[in-house]
Amino acid sequence: MILxxxxxxIGWDTRTKMPPRGIGLRSQQLALLSRFIHRMSTDSxxxxxxxxxxxxxxxxxxxxxxxxxxxxxxxxxxxxxxxPEKLVVETARQATIARDVWVKAKAARNYSLFKPELAKxxxxxxxxxxxxxxxxKTKTPYDALIDIFEPKMTASQITPIFNELKTHLIxxxxxxxxxxxxxxxxxxxxxxxxxVQQEISKSLAKFIEYDVESKxxxxxxDETEHPFTIGYFDDVRITTHxxxxxxxxxxxxxxHEGGHALYGQGINHDLMYQPVGQGCSSGFHESQSRFVxxxxxxxxxxxTSYYPQFKALTGNAFSDxxxxxxxxxxxxxxxxxxxxxxxxxxxxxxxxxxxxxxxALFQDKVTVEELPTVWNQKYKDYLxxxxxxxxxxxxxxxxWSGGAFGYFPSYALGNIYGGQILAxxxxxxxxxxxxxxxxxxxxxxxxxxxNVHTYGNLYDPIPLLKKISGQEIxxxxxxDYLNAKFSKIYQY
Amino acid sequence: MILxxxxxxIGWDTRTKMPPRGIGLRSQQLALLSRFIHRMSTDSxxxxxxxxxxxxxxxxxxxxxxxxxxxxxxxxxxxxxxxPEKLVVETARQATIARDVWVKAKAARNYSLFKPELAKxxxxxxxxxxxxxxxxKTKTPYDALIDIFEPKMTASQITPIFNELKTHLIxxxxxxxxxxxxxxxxxxxxxxxxxVQQEISKSLAKFIEYDVESKxxxxxxDETEHPFTIGYFDDVRITTHxxxxxxxxxxxxxxHEGGHALYGQGINHDLMYQPVGQGCSSGFHESQSRFVxxxxxxxxxxxTSYYPQFKALTGNAFSDxxxxxxxxxxxxxxxxxxxxxxxxxxxxxxxxxxxxxxxALFQDKVTVEELPTVWNQKYKDYLxxxxxxxxxxxxxxxxWSGGAFGYFPSYALGNIYGGQILAxxxxxxxxxxxxxxxxxxxxxxxxxxxNVHTYGNLYDPIPLLKKISGQEIxxxxxxDYLNAKFSKIYQY
Numbered sequence: 001m002i003l004x005x006x007x008x009x010i011g012w013d014t015r016t017k018m019p020p021r022g023i024g025l026r027s028q029q030l031a032l033l034s035r036f037i038h039r040m041s042t043d044s045x046x047x048x049x050x051x052x053x054x055x056x057x058x059x060x061x062x063x064x065x066x067x068x069x070x071x072x073x074x075x076x077x078x079x080x081x082x083x084p085e086k087l088v089v090e091t092a093r094q095a096t097i098a099r100d101v102w103v104k105a106k107a108a109r110n111y112s113l114f115k116p117e118l119a120k121x122x123x124x125x126x127x128x129x130x131x132x133x134x135x136x137k138t139k140t141p142y143d144a145l146i147d148i149f150e151p152k153m154t155a156s157q158i159t160p161i162f163n164e165l166k167t168h169l170i171x172x173x174x175x176x177x178x179x180x181x182x183x184x185x186x187x188x189x190x191x192x193x194x195x196v197q198q199e200i201s202k203s204l205a206k207f208i209e210y211d212v213e214s215k216x217x218x219x220x221x222d223e224t225e226h227p228f229t230i231g232y233f234d235d236v237r238i239t240t241h242x243x244x245x246x247x248x249x250x251x252x253x254x255x256h257e258g259g260h261a262l263y264g265q266g267i268n269h270d271l272m273y274q275p276v277g278q279g280c281s282s283g284f285h286e287s288q289s290r291f292v293x294x295x296x297x298x299x300x301x302x303x304t305s306y307y308p309q310f311k312a313l314t315g316n317a318f319s320d321x322x323x324x325x326x327x328x329x330x331x332x333x334x335x336x337x338x339x340x341x342x343x344x345x346x347x348x349x350x351x352x353x354x355x356x357x358x359x360a361l362f363q364d365k366v367t368v369e370e371l372p373t374v375w376n377q378k379y380k381d382y383l384x385x386x387x388x389x390x391x392x393x394x395x396x397x398x399x400w401s402g403g404a405f406g407y408f409p410s411y412a413l414g415n416i417y418g419g420q421i422l423a424x425x426x427x428x429x430x431x432x433x434x435x436x437x438x439x440x441x442x443x444x445x446x447x448x449x450x451n452v453h454t455y456g457n458l459y460d461p462i463p464l465l466k467k468i469s470g471q472e473i474x475x476x477x478x479x480d481y482l483n484a485k486f487s488k489i490y491q492y
Numbered sequence: 493m494i495l496x497x498x499x500x501x502i503g504w505d506t507r508t509k510m511p512p513r514g515i516g517l518r519s520q521q522l523a524l525l526s527r528f529i530h531r532m533s534t535d536s537x538x539x540x541x542x543x544x545x546x547x548x549x550x551x552x553x554x555x556x557x558x559x560x561x562x563x564x565x566x567x568x569x570x571x572x573x574x575x576p577e578k579l580v581v582e583t584a585r586q587a588t589i590a591r592d593v594w595v596k597a598k599a600a601r602n603y604s605l606f607k608p609e610l611a612k613x614x615x616x617x618x619x620x621x622x623x624x625x626x627x628x629k630t631k632t633p634y635d636a637l638i639d640i641f642e643p644k645m646t647a648s649q650i651t652p653i654f655n656e657l658k659t660h661l662i663x664x665x666x667x668x669x670x671x672x673x674x675x676x677x678x679x680x681x682x683x684x685x686x687x688v689q690q691e692i693s694k695s696l697a698k699f700i701e702y703d704v705e706s707k708x709x710x711x712x713x714d715e716t717e718h719p720f721t722i723g724y725f726d727d728v729r730i731t732t733h734x735x736x737x738x739x740x741x742x743x744x745x746x747x748h749e750g751g752h753a754l755y756g757q758g759i760n761h762d763l764m765y766q767p768v769g770q771g772c773s774s775g776f777h778e779s780q781s782r783f784v785x786x787x788x789x790x791x792x793x794x795x796t797s798y799y800p801q802f803k804a805l806t807g808n809a810f811s812d813x814x815x816x817x818x819x820x821x822x823x824x825x826x827x828x829x830x831x832x833x834x835x836x837x838x839x840x841x842x843x844x845x846x847x848x849x850x851x852a853l854f855q856d857k858v859t860v861e862e863l864p865t866v867w868n869q870k871y872k873d874y875l876x877x878x879x880x881x882x883x884x885x886x887x888x889x890x891x892w893s894g895g896a897f898g899y900f901p902s903y904a905l906g907n908i909y910g911g912q913i914l915a916x917x918x919x920x921x922x923x924x925x926x927x928x929x930x931x932x933x934x935x936x937x938x939x940x941x942x943n944v945h946t947y948g949n950l951y952d953p954i955p956l957l958k959k960i961s962g963q964e965i966x967x968x969x970x971x972d973y974l975n976a977k978f979s980k981i982y983q984y
Contacts (some may be wrong), residue, residue, distance in 0.1 A: 006521040009502055017509070019703075021710035028765075029498040036528065211511075218513035235514030271519075446881030 001273050003040065005232040007033045012230050012237055016222045038088075044081045065276060072275035082135045084129060091124045095403045102401035111372055111390040114401070119368045121403050124362065129362065142362035143394040145406030149282040150413060151460045154360050158171050158409055161416065161475060162352045166382065168479040171488060172345050176333035179490040183328035190317045194242035199313050201240060201254045207306065208292060208447050210238075210258045211266075213376065214492055216355045219261055227253040229260035229289075234271050236347040238262025247314070248330055252293050259292030260285055262445060266453025281461045284405065287421060293423055295481070296436065296444070300327045300488075305439035323437050337392045345482055346383065351412035353378045354397075358405050417461070419478025420469040421452060493765050495532065495651035496726040499525045504729055506724045508714045512518045529881035530580075534573045542566050557768060560950055564767035575620060575628045583616045594893035603864055603882040606893075611860045613852065613895050621854065634854035637898030641774040642905060643952045647851050650901055653908065653967060654844045658874065660971040664837050665980060671982040675820035682809045689929035691805055693732060693737055693746045699798065700784060701937050702750045702757075704729075719745040721781075725764050728756040739806070740822055744785050751784030751976065752777055754937060758945025773953045774899065778906025779913060780944065786836045786971070787914055788928065792819045792980075797931035823981050827875040829884045837974055838875065843904035846872045846889075850897050909953070911970025912961040913944060 007030065053059060053070055062070070067176055085240045098117040105114035129141030129201040143154045150154050192200075201221050202213065211217045219231070224239040232239050238257035245346035253488055263279055280284045296302050303310075303323060304430045313317050318326065333343050339350035356373055360366040366374050376387040387393035399407055425447050451468050458464075465473055486492070499522065506518050545562055554562070597606035621633030630636045634672040635646045661892050684692075693713050694705065703709045711723070716731040723729050730749035732742045738911060755771055763769030771777045788794050795802075795815060810818065825835050831842035849866055852858040858866050867886040868879040879885035891899055917924055917939050924936055943960050950956075957965055978984070 002520045002524050005517060006498075006502060006525060009505055009521070010498060013501055013505060017712065019709040019712050019729070020706075020728050021703075021708050025494075025724060025764075026728055027495060028494045029501070032494050033498060034565075211513075213511075216513050217511040220509065220511050232517060234517055235511050237511070272517075 001232070001275075001277065003033065003037050005235075007037065007370060008230050008232065009235075009254045010020045013226050015228070016239060030244055035052060037081065038085075044277045046073065046077050047081070050077060065271075065458065069275050070208065071286060076275075078135050081219055082131055084131075087127055087131075088125065091121075091128065091403055093123055094120050095401070097200060097452050098401040098403075099398065100310075102398065104394065105439070106391045106395045109389040111395060114395060115368055119370075121401065122368060122405070125405050126362065127363060132368070140362070142359055142406065145332050146409060149407050149410045152462065153283075153409070153413070157357075158355065159359075161473060162348075162409075162412065163349055165412070165416070165452065165475045165479070166352050168475065168482075169345060169349055170382070172318050172479075172482055173333060173349075174337060175492040176345065176486055177335070179492050181328075181489075181491045183332045184325060185329050185332045186195065187318075187321055187325065188329050189245045189246075191244050192247040192314050192317055193244060195311055196315075197242040197247055198249050199245070200251060200310065203309060203313065204254045204306075205258060207439070208255070208258050208441055210261050211234070218265055221254065227257050229257045229264070231261070231264055233265060233267065233269065233277070236261045252297060252330075255297035256289045256293035257288035262292065262448065263288040263453050264447075266449040267456040268454045271456045271458075276457045280455065280457050280459065280464050282410035283413035283417060284452070284461055284464065286411055287417035288448070289416075290414055291418045291421065291448070295418060296441070298330050298344060298375070298435065299326075299436065299485075300324075301433040301437040303327050303330075304437045328489055331486070333486065333490070335385060337379065337383075337385045337387060338396055340396075343484065348412040348415055349382045353382060353413070354408040358408065386492075413461070413473075416473060416478050417465055419475070419481050420471060421448075422475040422481055424451065424469045493724070493767075493769065497727075498856050499529065500722050500724065501727075507716050507720070508731060530572065531720045534570055538565065538569050542569060557950065561767050564944055564949065568767075569626060570627050573922070574623055576623075576828050577626065577789075579616065579619055579623075582614075582649070583620065583895055586612050586616055587893070590789060590893040590895075591890065592621070594890065598883045601881045601883045603887060610863075610892060610927050613893065613948070614860060614897070615899050617786075618854065621827060623629065632766065632854070634639075634851055634898065637854070641899050641902045643773060644954065645775075645905070647847075650847065650905070651851075653965060654840075654847060654901075654904065657840055657904070657908070657967045657971070658844050660967065660974075661837060661841055664971075664974055665825060665841075668837065668978055668982045668984040672761065673820075673981075673983045675824045677821050677824045678809075679813055679817065680740045680821050681737045682735050682739075684809055685736060685805050686740040688805055688807075689734040689739055690741070692802065694744060695801060695805065695823075696743065696746045696798075699931070700747070700750050700754065700788075700933055702753050703954060704817065710757055713746065719749050720755070721749045723753070723756055724775045725757065725759065725761065725769070744789060744822075747789035748781045748785035751781035751783045754784065755780040755945050756938065758937075758941040759948040759965045760946045761811075763903070763948045763950075767822060770949050772947070772949050772951065772956050774855050774902035775905035775909060776953055776956065778903055779909035780940070781907075782906055783910045783913065783940070787910060789820075790822050790836060791925065791928065791977075793925045793929040795819050796929045800961050818982055823978070825982070827877060829875075829879060830888055832888075837978065840904040840907055841874045845874060846900040847904070850900065854897070886918070905953070905965075908965060908967055908970050909957055911967070911973050912957060912963060912965070913940075915969040915971055916943065916961045 007262075010026070010029060012034070014023075014030075018026060045409045050070065050073060054074070059067075089379070098114075098121045101117045102114055105111065125145065126141060129144045132138075132144035133141050136144050136147050138147060138154065140155065143422065146153050146158070147156060205219070205221065210219050212219045212221055217237060218234045219488060220237050222237065222239045223241055223451065225241055226240065227240045229236065229238045238254065238261050240253040240257065242250050244341070267277055267279070300323070303326060307323050318393070331344065333345045333374070335346050336342055339347070342350055356378065357371065359373075360374070372390050372394045379385040379387050379393065399405075424445070429435075429447060431444060432447075435443055455464060459467060462473060469477075502518070502521060502525065506515075506522075510518060526732070542562065545565070551559075551983050555643060565696075568790060586609070590606075590613045593609045594606055597603065617637065618633060621636045624630075624636035624639075626640050628636050630639060631735065632644065638645050638647060638650070638900070657843060688907045697704045697711070697713065702711050704711045704713050710726045710728060712729045714729065714731045715733060718735055719732045721728065721730045730753050731943065732744065732745040732749065735743050759769055760773070792815070795818060799815050799818065825834065827838050828834055834842055845867070847857065849863065849869065853863075864882050864886045870883070871877040871879050891897075917936070921935060921939060923937075927935055949957070951959065954965060957963070
């Protein structure tokens, strides 16, 4: 934990502060730390100690917390020791190459350049998946990869959920797109200087009670091209970017990353330095970031309270824009080709497409050769988009070049979890939106901390979801939320 | 080297960017990295390999460079393995306590509060010195401590040098103080906003060719209360501070730290990751920082070239101040009580006082009880200062609370080395000052790199000094430089 958090700080430095010439030394530093971390977590002494503990007559009488710690150490130990170092090193090496080629191929709109490197990455991930399937006892290799990000979730469990979600989303999109009430998204292009956007970032952080300024601050905001969150308990940092003609981009980046940061800082402090002292899963992390970004940050209630401050900070830029026009603009629903530019409703369709393709890929039902064709067909079928070239199609994301197969489902699961979490919160605090309208996020944050964050990794995602919502995973709350919100905005 | 540079980055982060609440986690990270570094450098395998190499029939035929590497590894290994871990840990613990108490005692002007903690620190350093004396084969324990910062230098070698320097300095000070030509230092209190001072910092970095801005930059400038330099080869960072009413403070901090940075970056790149790939000694590092700060940065020639730019950047603040008045103000010679606020001439007297006291302390000729009395007497004798309380006296520096005995001599040695280096440069490049006057620092930097920096730790300080200057250590060049400069400025 400590060494990983140290590596995290150095990783943050690499992306935010490092003088460019330092990259060679930096890669040596990171490689060395990673080697230490790997060595420590695969030390045979850990294996012996684990066996001793697990076979100890008093093991059953250990509390839930300590048994979970033992379970998590065992899980990491088994997985890391079973993967041959040769495969791990080769995958890291190939991922670096593939990422580099991906950048070039994307710029050149040339999938055939990327294809052979991607094929090698996939082959290596298949080898890993075969081994992990054995360790994790999953039914399929793809399930073993999903399990890395969303423990105990499987493709066969996800498929019906995503299918149901898909049907609903297509209906909502249809209603929005065909509504006569359309927003004016161009007003979001009005210029706001980066220095003002910095002040906006600070005020947003203050609103969500993510402390980046006080003498007891546990966070900070810096600038990077791609926003991210990194850190551990008392030192969790976010980044954003400032485009003069796109203030909304940094506003929602700060709220999104701020949601991650609140999660990281909200874990019960007693769990620090223990395996249970981390987020539950990628999906749960995403549920928290998108909760703050969308359910809070794109709500009319939030802007009712925040818009005057926003107007004051931006001078005259938005003085003629009524609240409702602004709220509609930041909730513009429009099917598009690019995932990271997509809106709250269409977003999950992008994810579902990727999940279906990944599954087919690992079932050998689709080849690397066929990927663009399959991709483009799905974008036509689900989103009505005609992909003109592979850079705006199958090559748009960085994930696959880095070997992160099995990650995408977590994004959509996060939204679904978020719907259920929201419903649970609304039950406990029926007036949560009213409070937000008054500029009070405190009780919402408290609720999230007490009911979600504090548990850390004490449970796998579905048991945690049950604990919070009393229900199995289901898309209804998320769909209901979308319908309630967008039927008002689009008056359908 | 790699792990130490990683620890350096994390240390930099602690002092510049870390959210305050992160300090607990941070101390864990640093302790763990230090433990790894200690374990690696004391691994018994290193001992076995060293012996194998040293006894190998081909050892003598190894090149100078590789023999030096073996020598340096052996030195570190012997020293680190001979010091009992218990003593190392106890010293680190006590230093933390003593530093904390020092801050409080200094604020309360209460030496008796600090005294017991300082006594414990001294006792622990004496224990270490006794052990190191054996390993390093020095004649006295204090020599063993000096050797940490200035390899192979001894108190008996330093004493006559410092005595000679003292006599000369007192004479020069006397001439300056009694000259009718006195500067107006108050003009340096004119207000310059921190944002302007930031621009000045960048322009100074540019002048000395310390790249902090380009796409290939290997440095950066941040803000801290106490300026420092940290880094390794391609990533060497400096800090400074900005006081609105003291622009000179940041100007000379940037030049001083910039001198350290140029040294760090000027070491032959082929030596990277090897023990020889670091600065020669603390004194040599100080020679480079003070060379850029004083010999360059406080010279009339430098300001002839830079003053127009400085005036342009500071708006009207200095528009009525002639060049000579400004140069005289930044070269104001005035005996004072505080080392870090002292000028180029009086500075070494502060150091000599500390050296004499440290030596007496480790010879048991002075007790902790007597320290203030001895201190105050010397300040009266050498600098004519009446110390009113111990916060402006014996408690002014942080060094002793942290156990850094033996460090102070390096500061004055650095000035002496600097004088010899300057004389050697003037021989090779008689027009160096003329070039600077034209705004050209390039050839000076080149000379320093080729003749000083590039060697890294290939030689101990005195052999390196001989290589550069052809001479043994001697104070004449430094004294000559001071006389030439200050006789002009003060017209004595």
